Amino acid sequence: MNSVSSIDSPVFPSPDLRKVNVTRYVMPLREGGSLPALADADDGFSYVLKFKGAGQREKALIAELICGELARFLGFKVPELVFAELDEAFGRSEGDEEIQDLLKSSQGLNLGLHFLSKALTFDPGATVVDEWTASKLVWFDAWITNVDRTFRNTNLLVWNRELWLIDHGASLVFHHAWENYQRQISSSFPMISNHVLLPFATKLEEADHEMKSKLTEVVIKQVVDMVPDEWILAGRDTETAEEARKVYVDFLWSRLEQSFHFVNGAIDARKSLV
Template sequence: MNKIDIRTVDVTQYVQPLREGGSLPAIVKADDDFLYVIKFRGAGQGKKALIAEFIGGEIARAIGLNVPELVFMNLDDSFSKTEPDEEIQDLLKFSVGLNLGLHFLSGAITFDPLVSNVDAYTASLVVLLDSIISNIDRTAKNTNLLHWHNALWVIDNGASFYFHHDFKNWKNHLTRTFPLIKDHVLVQKATQLEEAKKQITTVLTTHVIKDIVNSIPEDWLTNESDNMSSTEMRKAYIEFINSRLSKIDLLVKEAQDAR
């Protein structure tokens, strides 16, 4: 039995698209009366972006970072039939089924490295998180961080685990570090990497990693272009994350050198 308890809700209202995202996420209302930002399975990177978003978000939560609640969201075919915008109509049509939602943080503002404050320990946790999940999209140009209720919140991890776009060669990534950390928006503020490392290695056990990966919906792992079974894919994600943790001293040094 998995300890991670992810709720499943039904979308009841399409509220508005969020056009700043290339994959056209949207604000929707669910049958629990809460608003969510929905990431669609029918968007550009498809189900793999949802997997990356889910694993990255739950690892961030496990190591003590603020992450909006993630939920699985059922979308039926009624929304595409009433949507006048053809682009959104197609997106809704191709996204019928299980999608991923993030609890909408009303009033949150985008993290701005020039004016927003973040403490060194939190910055160090985020930097090591992104080294572990190989997140190429947390830069000054696109921070994918929010300020809400005087705290930093981690969102948008969909560009992580890019090895899964080429599963044929995924094992080549097991020996790599993450040189792109030099472009990370928080790398200059990450002055407590050793302390963050202790926290991560204490809480991110193999058991926790397996719980997260085993909570990925089965149908997100089926893809005609991949010649691996869902069981093999789950093992690949677990092995990849464990390989990063085994190299965490190298990841720390890489981030320190980038600073």
């Protein structure tokens, strides 16, 4: 069995993401309902493109950006995220009507993840993840309420013998029911019981202590501030983008301060497995 690692030292959030222009739609990646795609950009690199016109629309991109950059800050391996501009004329020659409609509704600013060529999908039966890494990742996903890191869909890749995190668009569940966000702050997040690495997460209390020592409200705010106003306002949840940003920061920071709820929930869920 292969062994992988994924934790480095924290990386302080950059003030903004790079912006690229999409030049070529290569192929759809038909995983899930959001129809991401492999695309080329004008910087010479390929990206997995997440479209604002798909599924959960801009909210999936917001969750992808916030959670991806928080994961990177905490030392996890995450492909570079970029703002990806889709020109008005892009996709007119696409023969698939579903894809053409998706491209039309996604004109403007989207999100791309650097494509990791020849990366392998994580197989828990073939790859060993150490207890410390597993505990930190289970902790992180419970904090951000990520429902999508399961045996069915691990959203983990192995590249250069290292574990890489992808696809956080299903996280931050609260922003789909905005008015109830305060009640979700103290949630134990029962869905953590489905986490692919939960059986190996034997050091959750230690992980809680270390991860909380790295995070500050300032760091969270810096990451949230990276989200474009247009994505936030598209949901029409608040009058201004600043109001919404305050909610995101409040949710994440308050949930961090009350982490015993989701840490104990994960510990109890693991006990039921072993």
